[in-house]
Amino acid sequence: MSLLSIGKSGLYAAQAALSTTGHNITNANVAGYSRQTVVQATAIANSVGNGYIGTGTQIAQIKRYSDEFLNAQVRTAQAASSGLDAYQAQITQIDNMLSSSTSGLSPALQDFFSAVQSLTGDRAGVPSRGALLSAAETLATRFQAMNGRMEEIREGVNGQVGSNVTLINSYASEIASLNDQIGKLAGNSSLNLPNDLLDKRDQLVVELNKQIKTTVVAGDNNSLTVSIGNGQPLIVGSRAFQLAAIGSPTDQTRVTVGFVTNDKITPIPESALVGGELGGLLEFRSRTLDPAQNALGRIAIGLAASFNEQHHLGLDAKGNPGGDFFAIEPAEYTANIANNQTSTTVISATISDVTALTASDYKVDFKDGKCLVTRLSDGQPNEIVPYPQTTPQTIDGIDFMITGTAATGDNFLVRPTANGAANFKVKLTDASQIAAAAPIVTSNPVDNRGSGKIGEATVDKTYLASPLTAPVKLVYDSATGTLGGFPAGQAVAVSGDPDSPYAAGLPVPFKAGATYTVGGMSFSMSGVPSNGDQFVIERTTGTGDTRNASLLGDLQTKNILDGNSATYQSAYAHLVGTVGNKTREVQVNADASAAQLAQAESAANNVSGVNLDEEAANLLKYQQAYQAAGKVMQIASTMFDTLLSIGH
Structure with missing residues (x-):
């Protein structure tokens, strides 16, 4: 190959290098751009018998600097x-x-x-x-x-x-x-x-x-x-x-x-x-x-349910038993859209115990004739037994009652607390419906001769099944040391008494400091009564009683949620x-x-990023290479002209 062709190859390589460097410079700020460089290789040399004479250079690759790792x-x-x-x-x-x-x-x-x-x-x-x-x-x-x-x-x-x-x-x-x-x-x-x-x-x-x-x-x-x-x-x-x-x-x-x-x-x-x-x-x-959202709903449901429960134990301004103070909606459930269209499953999930209520959702699955209720927060399964059901089964304070027919593979999502906060509403419509009074009151007749006293009475939810319709008069018998006159047909429990509870109709011993519970009513006795002394329990009458209101206020500091903790x-x-x-x-x-x-x-850019200082230096280097290649071609032209002049 002539010296002219050798110079031409060098000129082309230098020109490619300059173009690539310029491309790097102009794309230096383009996101994701990787710098490029021209990789040159020696062209195939020509054999001249006693050796090889080079024929210039060639571009082997336009290399892209990028590290996949x-x-x-x-x-x-x-x-x-x-x-x-x-x-x-x-x-x-x-x-x-x-x-x-x-x-x-x-x-x-x-x-x-x-x-x-x-x-x-x-x-x-x-x-x-x-x-x-x-x-x-x-x-x-x-x-x-x-x-x-x-x-x-x-x-x-x-x-x-x-x-x-x-x-x-x-x-x-x-x-x-x-x-x-x-x-x-x-x-x-x-x-x-x-x-x-x-x-x-x-x-x-x-x-x-x-x-x-x-x-x-x-x-x-x-x-x-x-x-x-x-x-x-x-x-x-x-x-x-x-x-x-x-x-x-x-x-x-x-x-x-x-x-x-x-x-x-x-x-x-x-x-x-x-x-x-x-x-x-x-x-x-x-x-x-x-x-x-579930946790907030659980607090709303827990507050509504426990407040309602205590409110039911009071009397309103008109002497009527307290109703629901807050409204509680049933748990929401949705069916999987892939369920068998012939299934007739209906799920009832009623919250019965807020102390056991969690903030989890539940999945109800049907497989091989079995029904599983899985707590999604930890994947804990509970099998409904027996299935089909005859009575509700309680899981985490929720009464599940599943009726109808389901196909294997059907499943439902139950969200007991998801809408608890959204559905939290005041059910009372009149301030007079607030049950501030306790339903019963105790008294010690002034003609009692002993020092025996009956304490203030409270009631629990079992009282609602048989509320007082007439006063109860407990009478002390000093000969037997017992109290009589308890409501007919109801057992009496006495705290600290190993023989407690006492069946209905049996005499109940008087124990100072003990708490007596009968028909959902609880009260304490103290002192030393005399024979024939009476202690009265009767329905609350009149206005101004706020004992139930006090108990409602106590709910603020009472451990109710998370298992009473x-x-x-x-x-x-x-x-x-x-x-x-x-x-x-x-x-x-x-x-x-x-x-x-x-x-x-930074590590990736160290490999692929464009360094403008380096590219500026490369411009000078490739410019000089371009000029040098041009000089080779100039010398080749001069040599050619010399040969022509010899011929003349």
Whole structure:
């Protein structure tokens, strides 16, 4: 090859290097761009008998600097960071609402029970009754408002899930299209690759990981295969599979994700979709929003049920037994849309014991003639025995009664507390219906001769089965040391007495300091009575009695929830603490994840990033190479001219 051709090859190589350097410089700020360089190789030399003479240079490859291992770390870190950021943005709203000193539940609870205590201050007068009814309405409004805010957040999550699915489908289609283009341009070659298309595809994969964590493996023809969840393929070669935002099979108002295959949509378990904004949203909803809403509902139901129970034991301003102060709605249940259409199953879930009530949802499954009720918070199953049922079966304070016929595979979702706060309402319509008075009163006749005294009486819910219709007069017999005159047909229990209870009609010994319980009434005796002394128990008459109001006020500090280990306020404080701790945990993890992402991006950029100082130096180097190659061609031209002149 002539010296002219050698110079020409060098000139072309230098020109390519200058163009590549300029391309690096102009794309230095483009997201995902990887620097490129020209890789030169020596051209094949010519044999001249006693050796080989070089023929110049050639461009072997336009090399793209990119490390797949580091890129994978960036994708993983990006998915984790985006997921935690999405989680943090949502949980912060819940945390701020619950812990607020104005919009939280604590101030409304305190005001309500202050109003209850005020009943005793003015002997249950009209002003205090009106104030209590107003405070109760305020408390109900607060429960409903907090639940409403949670529902707004839930709707926001539903909308964002739909948006994320749309973005994922869009990115999948673009990546699949790039797979096709790259395959056509490069085939199976590992050298002559469309570098800019590779950069664009890698950046789209990073953007995809902002939405959902993916698994990426190399495929044929320089393509990428991308999968999500439990291995569901999202991109295979030039084909992009689609996701769909659908209603949950057991709750159509809850937007979840399905995998589309042959016009059929199969729901993907939410637990399998992790990372990215979509994974963060789904995790927030299942691990924070659902439990928080259920816990708030449990407090509302626990307050309503226990307050109603005590209210029933009192008398209102007109002397009538107390009714329900608050309304309690039955538990909500929904059927799986895939259930057999011929099934006639009906589920009744009535809350019977708020002390045992949890904040969990339940799944009812039918299989091989058996019925299982599974607590979803920990997966604890309970079999309904016998099934079909003849009487309700109590599970976690809920009476399950399941009737009708079900096919194997049918299942239902039962949410006992989900709507507890939303349905918390004041049932009383008139302040005079507030049962502030106790139903019975005790007295010691003035003509008694001894020092024996009957203490103040209380009643429990068994009293309602046979309330007093006439006064009970207990008479002391000094000869036998016993009391007589107890209500007919009812046994008497005496605290501290090993022979207790005493069957109806038997004499009952008098024991100073002991508590006597009969027909749902409890009272204590003290002193030393004389023969024939009487002790009277009768129905309360008149106004101004506030003993039941006092007992209603005592509920504020009584351990009722969590198996009689938590008050309303401490249960709410536990909810606030749980959400607050989780918020802090997510915040710390989000900060750490952001730092890890920055480190991963820095490591990847050290390989693929454009250094403008280095490129500026390369410009000078390749410019000089270009000039030198031009000089070779100039010398070749001079030599050619010299040869021509010799010929003349």
